[in-house]
Amino acid sequence: MSAARPDTRNRDEIADAYKWDFSAIYPSWEEWESDMKLLEGYITEYAALKGTLANGADALAKANELGDEIGRLQYKLYRYPQLQRDVDTRNTEVSGKFQRVMALFAKLGTATSWYTPELLEIPAETALGWVESEPRLAPYRFPIAEAYRQASHVLDESGEKIMSFASQFNGTPRSIYQELSTSDVEFPTVTLSDGKEIKVSYGGYSEILNTSRIQADRAAAFQGHYETYAANKNTYAAIYNGILQRDWFTAQARDYPTTLAAALDGDNVPESVYRTLVETVREGTGPVQRYMKVRQQMLELDTYHLYDGSLPLLEDDRTYDYDAMKATVLESVAPLGKDYHAKMANLLDGRWLDVYENDGKRSGAYSAGVYGVGPYMLMNYNDTLDAVFTFAHELGHSMHTVLSYETQPFATASYTIFVAEVASTTNERFLLELLLSRTDDPRERFLLLQHAIDSIFGTFYTQVLFADYEWQAHQLVESGKPVTPDSLSEIYAGLLDAYYGDAVEKDELYRFTWTRIPHFFNSPYYVYKYATCFASSAKLFKDMTTGTKDEQAEARGRYLTLLRSGGNDQPMEQLRKAGVDLDRRETIQAVVEQMTELVGRLETEAAKISAQK
Template structure:
């Protein structure tokens, strides 16, 4: 079994654990040629303006030209972006990546005419063209979606104005990014053992999960979150800018609320978000029971949010990458031989950047390149958490593999609304696979905790966030002031509603909203983590319980979902797979699952002696 490299020098890490960029472009010269080609194709696309009324062949030509530009966008974007993320210190790569942004802005402005002009063709005429032109079949769904959204598309001048405003609309995001990363000064505190630690996000996260001294965790949380509190008025002004922008764009496109505007693109009924929040808020009992279980096992007189990351039990068991990879592959055997074979091929080398190196960005993600396939970033450190992160991101990668394999470019990109289904489903397969391999109550407890923490982090926390940002947007919709005090009160109120008296409230946590990048960068995004989690819970149950014929049918529906890319509205895709997110019982299933998992944890904990801590 290959050991984790001891070096952090990228060139010294074995090649099979590093990305191979050559399938995208052979070298930077080839990338430059791609940039020139993109520029030429944009100029050619502009010349198609005014032709769509000429008939189905003209519409087909425009869509095909649009596709070719889209395929190029993937390549010219990912080539510098992926390399930048392996060494964020390389200013040459960063400069090239900035050029991509300028090129994309040019295309946005140059293509602003396309949808408004498409919609000048009478809908009945477009249906006739689609029916009599087989070559337009791949474009049927996006074309009909454009007509569905017609009430919210402006004329050419309006669309051009909004396109021109797109860069200025990002100013608040960019200001937040600079304030929260470049300009922020994290404090240094002295711990109870005399050591000093600077509370960067990484150090702060590590301290909360590693320190057994509650007073140190308390001091760290107060200092780290308090850092955002020190400039909370500025964060509030930035967030007000985000909220006002969203409300402006909603009204500009004739939506009654910002939520309706955010959901319209994928035809998500607002009932989905409202049901999600309502069921989660009424189903907090298992969440609070888990907090009380942790408090009891940790032996704490009071339990705080900063106590939720420290392990109840510790294990020195490690999971080297090669073993984790084998376990993850074995765990998805219920999905069939073809899925497993594709999985093995993907992880065989060149597509997973496994280990940390100097200058490499933190975290993990999956990034697709149409015509090439997915690239998966890790910073693997041989922990249980890293193994589950790998299973999660590889789930995304396999979704990408199947979508690219079965869909033409125009419908290959799946929505965020279904994206987390594949990742969380693979995590659940891994959990059950590992539980079957051990009877050790401590290992079983830790595995069950992995699943419970996933529900807490991916479901409850994200619904809490979604609840907050919905209420925050409603402030501007009612013309109410968005002040630091208003946001602080709102966040503290939501925390109380979800955690109840299972935690002791700390005043400084009211500033948490200021340190959640999703609020500033991708409003109305986080609820989708929770809906995906609810969907994967339902799908996993269908694929693993009941008669074999029913399980096989559920697997077939699930693989069809992963292969469908974005060829239909995501709600309809999930309904075909057997999930209806408008139904309360679909969301309630996650609440019930947490309740069952906490019960299993309690049973394993009862077998352990306190000395096992």
């Protein structure tokens, strides 16, 4: 089926082929309701196991196996309303069902809070000995070992019970942010220089910045979009303060010295990795500023603004039809082998993707797994080159999920965020190389080269800037300083100066960028992983595409093993096995050097194109 992007924002008018099919999770709400009752029974059953773990290997296995049954059920019960809510956040009935799930999960958390404290009362030698002697415990070897590693940060039973009572409350700031930014947001309509009116929603704003050659149009879109956030700066600051205070409370309650230490401990990532990343990138912003100046010169702008940063440097009226690009993206992963290629083809043939923007649909893109069912992938595809690479990016996540689910038992099927972006950015790189190989047109090659630079800028530099911001913002509450719109905006303005210097004009509204970054509100200390994953994927891609055929095949095998590993080991160890060591500053510095080299190539190609005029 091939058709142009729908000329409608009405979801009912978009063909089913481009929308999710939820029936793979549940045929109807009746089955969902039935499983809600089943989970309530499991909660009672699990609570009854309290006090039994010390009875031996069989008791420990029974608790973990029941925990798996609960976990598999949780995936389905959560995703069924969550996915439907995300495609229409205005549907209060679905939102109500989602709240019921979260309330039941809070009850579950309280009923299961005894497990880890009780496990840790058993000597580690004894429990790990049971794991070695009882085959039923084999799938739980790593999670049980991890519990003992983090034992010093686990509270006693009463403490864990108290912490569990806060689980639903902890998600409240995130929910408020989403309602304010999606359900209740009213973006204005701006009039462009050609008289066309366009609503500067997330998709409309992005489209103008990516396609309009008129700086005044981009400025108008920026003004309308950002003023919507700035108008609510006090509310956003109050929400974010709630998140910062929550994180600091949790860190102190679990005896961590900082929120950063608490956030990194789950993956056993040293704080030095985070600090080295931020420091290395701050010192390596030269090529970014150089690129900004190249852009200003080529776009023939008197002043250069951040809203000028998404526009291709050359005129290009091509659009990228979703159906046509499915085949291209699929072809790009052929180097990963027939099995990987076939599994991706199966994904693309089913209704696992929700493709186009519609009224009420949440912004952005993601891939969300449902264990035992498959990955659901959300997009807001708008026919731009950026949308094509986002498509490839999210498919990388989906394939990571497919390979992990089919290889790992439930207990270790969920891979950590720390390795998640490796698969997505590697897929983007394979797509870039395929598109470059298909054309001898210097203008098209220039556009693709520009995209490679923009990928480093967006996935690496920008994410480290965000990580730097989160680190500084959390230090406000750690040191007892006030969290206000001004204090948060001062941090962000300082980072704009540090990263961009005099290469861009400092528009006042950009100080409020922190209000519109969902990751800050949804998943603190997440974004740095984009950068570490980008550095990792660059190393892995190089290993898979250079050297002898045998060396490339060996590297490909290590990479696919990483994708099949799920969460069966600490993520930095998984990356070491695949060939990446993030303890080394050189791993991060290599991306800075790659950016420098690409900007140099861009300047060379620009000179060639100029000479042809």
